[in-house]
Amino acid sequence: MAKIDAIMGWKELDLGCVIRQPGSSRAFKTGDWRSQRPVVDRDKCIKCGLCWVYCPDLSMVPAEEGYYKVNLDYCKGCGICAKECPKDAITMVLEED
Amino acid sequence: MAKRIGMEVSIAASEAVKLADVDLIAAYPITPQTHIVEHLAEVVADGELDAAFVPVESEHSAMSCCIGSSAAGARTFTASSSQGLALMHEMLFIAPAMRLPIVMVVANRALSGPISIWNDHSDIMAEQDIAWIQTFAENGQEVFDLVLHAFRVAEDSKVLLPMIVNMDGFTLSHVIEPIEILDKAEVDKYLPPYKPKVRLDPRKPVSMGLVGVPEIYTEAKKATNEALINSKKVVVKAWKEFGDLFGRYYNPVESYKTEGAEVILITMGSISETAMTAIDKMREKGLPVGLVRFRLWKPFPATEFKKAIAGAQTLAVVDRALSPGGACGPVAEEIKAALYAERGRPKVFNFIAGLGGRDVTVENFEEIVSRAFTYAKKRPKQLYEMIGVREI
Ligand code: SF4
Numbered sequence: 001m002a003k004i005d006a007i008m009g010w011k012e013l014d015l016g017c018v019i020r021q022p023g024s025s026r027a028f029k030t031g032d033w034r035s036q037r038p039v040v041d042r043d044k045c046i047k048c049g050l051c052w053v054y055c056p057d058l059s060m061v062p063a064e065e066g067y068y069k070v071n072l073d074y075c076k077g078c079g080i081c082a083k084e085c086p087k088d089a090i091t092m093v094l095e096e097d
Numbered sequence: 098m099a100k101r102i103g104m105e106v107s108i109a110a111s112e113a114v115k116l117a118d119v120d121l122i123a124a125y126p127i128t129p130q131t132h133i134v135e136h137l138a139e140v141v142a143d144g145e146l147d148a149a150f151v152p153v154e155s156e157h158s159a160m161s162c163c164i165g166s167s168a169a170g171a172r173t174f175t176a177s178s179s180q181g182l183a184l185m186h187e188m189l190f191i192a193p194a195m196r197l198p199i200v201m202v203v204a205n206r207a208l209s210g211p212i213s214i215w216n217d218h219s220d221i222m223a224e225q226d227i228a229w230i231q232t233f234a235e236n237g238q239e240v241f242d243l244v245l246h247a248f249r250v251a252e253d254s255k256v257l258l259p260m261i262v263n264m265d266g267f268t269l270s271h272v273i274e275p276i277e278i279l280d281k282a283e284v285d286k287y288l289p290p291y292k293p294k295v296r297l298d299p300r301k302p303v304s305m306g307l308v309g310v311p312e313i314y315t316e317a318k319k320a321t322n323e324a325l326i327n328s329k330k331v332v333v334k335a336w337k338e339f340g341d342l343f344g345r346y347y348n349p350v351e352s353y354k355t356e357g358a359e360v361i362l363i364t365m366g367s368i369s370e371t372a373m374t375a376i377d378k379m380r381e382k383g384l385p386v387g388l389v390r391f392r393l394w395k396p397f398p399a400t401e402f403k404k405a406i407a408g409a410q411t412l413a414v415v416d417r418a419l420s421p422g423g424a425c426g427p428v429a430e431e432i433k434a435a436l437y438a439e440r441g442r443p444k445v446f447n448f449i450a451g452l453g454g455r456d457v458t459v460e461n462f463e464e465i466v467s468r469a470f471t472y473a474k475k476r477p478k479q480l481y482e483m484i485g486v487r488e489i
């Protein structure tokens with residue numbers, strides 16, 4: 001598919017909605033149904049990486065100096081990272097705040 | 098030109114599939130479709146046809162297998178009936194959405210219950226919205242011809258949709274008729290090898306059958322529906338070319354003695370031949386009646402139909418399936434919807450006949466026509482009626 005932002009008209013769709021470009025799902029941002037987002041407090045973080053291990057959507061990603069940061073393009077706001085963090089370094093905040 | 102030979106219609110259907118040189122057949126046996134796949138299993142086992150025959154464990158698997166096969170670019174065939182077709186239901190929608198030109202013969206049989214192995218159209222009428230192109234055969238020769246036509250249409254690069262050839266169970270599937278079997282060279286002239294536009298190929302990977310999020314589902318549905326509606330042009334063109342090559346011409350809607358007809362009978366499938374005999378008899382008595390039959394059922398040939406019935410004041414539509422709790426039978430429903438916006442439209446009366454193997458006789462057709470003449474003068478209370486039902 002040429003455009004992934006789902007603004008294609010029906011005439012632009014490829015035959016049977018086939019996708020000819022492998023790996024194109026990366027371009028499909030799925031984080032837009034999130035109602036909360038995780039915020040990491042680096043003062044508390046011990047860089048253990050458990051948030052990275054537990055995130056079911058691979059949305060906690062390694063950042064500079066061994067910290068972890070959230071990729072909001074795909075984060076669903078499930079809160080698993082915040083629950084699993086042994087140092088309570090992750091707070092879930094409402095998207096509208 | 099080949100000579101006509103006596104042959105069971107199911108065997109003729111499989112001979113057409115063999116001549117089409119299919120690559121894969123996946124099917125599960127069910128009465129009255131059984132002889133078609135049995136014969137195909139034999140010709141594959143005997144080395145007469147170089148194809149994979151996949152004896153699957155259910156019809157759901159049969160259609161799943163056909164979808165995979167067709168996605169890989171193989172010419173693909175299956176056949177089913179009644180409960181088997183119903184078990185395929187879930188997968189049937191996938192094939193047109195993925196634009197896969199699978200061809201299926203449905204030997205029409207009543208749906209249970211009560212359990213019935215006999216013929217009517219309730220199996221296929223439960224599959225009205227699957228977006229497959231659908232034709233109906235009236236006799237053995239048509240079954241043979243329509244199967245070849247189906248491959249030709251389905252695989253056309255402007256179409257790329259699956260296609261069903263309906264033939265009445267037992268009434269057609271199990272009778273021996275004189276059938277002209279074309280030879281391979283003739284078939285090859287009509288049916289070129291299938292050239293898929295896109296297929297599963299590890300050297301050129303593509304993704305098929307993906308999720309359609311709310312932002313794209315409507316567009317995807319529109320695209321398939323447009324392809325189905327537009328397929329009619331190719332359906333007609335492929336029939337014309339068939340006629341030019343082999344001398345047998347077919348049309349989406351066929352007329353019989355409709356000139357000057359006040360009442361027109363509407364039928365579909367093998368009862369049309371009995372209906373023609375009934376029309377001859379009634380015409381001899383001086384009754385102004387004619388017959389119009391659908392050969393193409395989906396996409397619904399509304400334009401051709403309106404042309405065929407032009408001038409008639411009354412239509413007597415015979416449905417071979419009941420739409421329980423509904424306004425009328427499925428064929429009548431489609432006709433009424435198509436005619437509603439027409440000025441001076443004819444009166445439409447609907448008769449349900451031939452359910453679960455009940456014969457529809459010449460006398461039944463005479464009764465239907467006589468009632469239609471009566472109702473034209475005095476509107477009946479009921480929206481439709483069942484012919485031959487014992488009211489006790
Ligand atoms: S909230 Fe859920 S999806 Fe988002 S980063 Fe944390 S674990 Fe991953």
Ligand code: SF4
Pocket residue numbers: 040044045046047048049050051052068084085086087088089090
């Ligand atoms: S789980 Fe908590 S402490 Fe461990 S890396 Fe993630 S944020 Fe830091």
